[in-house]
Amino acid sequence: MDALLERLRAGLPAEALITDPDVTASYAHDMASFCDAGTPAVVVLPRTVEEVQHVMRTATALRVPVVPQGARTGLSGAANASDGCIVLSLVRMDRILEISPVDRIAVVEPGVVNAALSRAVGELGLYYPPDPSSWEMCTIGGNIGTASGGLCCVKYGVTAEYVLGLEVVLADGRLLNTGRRTAKGVAGYDLTRLFVGSEGSLGIVVKAVLALRPRPPQQLVLAAEFPSAAAACDAVCRIMERGHTPSLLELMDRTTVRAVNAMTSMGLPESTEALLLCAFDTPDPAADLAAVGELCKASGATEVVPADDVAESELLLQARRSALPALETVKSATMIDDVCVPRSRLGAMIEGTAAIAEKFALTIGVCAHAGDGNTHPVVCFDHTDPDESRRARASFDEIMALGLELGGTITGEHGVGVLKKEWLARELGEVGLELQRGIKAAFDPLGLLNPGKLF
Structure with a gap:
């Protein structure tokens, strides 16, 4: 410990180091349940690339593990500390270095908050589309690490589609530049995409070149009530089959709607079994919403209400953004799953989750990015009750198994971290896992970067 601190102090300002155990303990974990976290030796908060390089050179020389962190809003334990590690928090590297309307790019440091x-x-007049529910808190570096999505994915895609280039500090302290600033580029292997979603296991992102779009018109939102989740999912299939491209297509089940009302007093319709929100940011959103409204009615919607204006639309979007925080108030703890299935199997996924909730006698609310099949079943449980905690964990695993059975994936945007290591192995298979480990070894032969995560 003394040798580690001495070497770190040689290349870092005093304010960049935190050693008080009461303070370092607060950096030990992210927001995931059922994920072990160790005790860090020290927390480092660098402001420059050179300081990050110094940390990694020190870690390599002393063989000390390093756990990169952003705002710690993650839900898989990917930012959890290891015993004796250096927690490398990048939140102070928070500068927007450049915005180019001509090239339609932004160059940012990893600690820049998404919002x-x-x-x-x-x-x-520009637009950065990826918008996770935690966009007011989460950082771009964290978004890159977990390949985050958000509400707008159905039309605009996920974080990986907006990362053009990266500057990365490798495990041994060398600086690697990947990608480009240009609209096109196919020189060599796509290392940029390799880092997106790698959860800090291959290198430390210290700068990102991000693609931007022209700012779209203000969107209008439609809310449709359904007598069942299956009917709502049928409407989703009809909307996509008919060629519509909504800017948002979100679903909340009855449990989620009631939780949002209890927390926010928004007055959402609690009698509905599923509430579908659909938005368009087209030149004539009202016409698009009218067409979608007819499709919802054909699928059995009992009520279809288009918003009259942008303010009413924003209120509905706020209700959806409140879904996960609201479900967290139902019991003392939650496990938030992140299973993505083909759109055509969305109904089966939600119905299967309801059956799992009944089997384990648990409250499980489901909110979903319905337009891309990404469901977020939220298991609500009393963490002080050992039996209920056991059932919660068992239900979580059955939900992931159901997702794979339906041709889906164990994570659409939250990442693997600690929580889903076992399930990553099942999804990838023996050959896939072997090759992924080989990639990890090529970038981090000593295994110092975020050990114990992914696999």
């Missing part, structure tokens, strides 16, 4: 970037580019 701050969105607002900054918006002032120039």
Whole structure:
């Protein structure tokens, strides 16, 4: 410990180091349940690339593990500390270095908060689409690490589609530049995409070149009530089959709607079994919503209500963004799953989750990015009750098994971390896992970067 601190202090300002155990303990974990976390030796908060390089050179020389962190809003334990590690928190590297309306790019440091970037580019008539529910808190570096999605994925895609280039500090302290600033580029292997979703296991992202779009028109939202989740999922299939491209297509089941009302007093319709929100940011959103409304009615919607204006639309979107925090108030703890299935199997996924909730006598609310099949079943349980905690964990595993059975994946946007290591192995298979480990070894031969995560 003394040798580690001495070497770190040689290349870092005093304020960049935290050794108080009461403070370092607060950096030990992210927001995931059922994920072990160790005790860090020290927390480092660098402000420059050179300081990050110094940390990694020190870690390599002393063989000390390093756990990179952003805002710790993750839900899989990917940012959890290992015993004796250096926690490398990148939240102070929070500068927007460049915004180019001509090239339609932004160059940012990893600690930039997603919402701050969105607002900054918006002032120039531009748009950064990825918008996780935690966008007011989560950082771009964390978004890159977990390949985050958000509400707009159905039309605009996920984080990976907006990362053009990266500057990465490798495990031994060398600086690697990947990708490009240009609209096109196919020189060599696509290392940029390799880092997106790698959860800090291959290198430390210290700068990102992000693609931007022109700011779209303000979107209008439609809310449709359904007598069953199956009927709502049928409407989703009809909407996509008919060629519509909504900017948002979100689903909340009855449990989620009631939780949102209890927390926010928004007055959402609690009698519905499923509430579908559909938005368009097209030149004539009202016409698009009218067409979708007819499809919802054909699928059995009992009520279809298009928003009258942008303010009413924003209120409905706020209800959806409140879904996960609201479900967290139902019991003392939650496990938030992140299973993505083909759109055509969305109904089976939600019905199967309801059956699992009944089997284990648990409250499981489901909110979903319905347009891309990404479900978030939220298992609510009393963490002080050992039996209920056991059932919660068992239900979580059955939900993931159901997702794979339906041709899906164990994570659409939250990542693997600690929580889903076993399930990653099942999804990838023996050959896939062997090759992934080989990639890890090529970038981090000593296994110092975020050990114990992914596999």
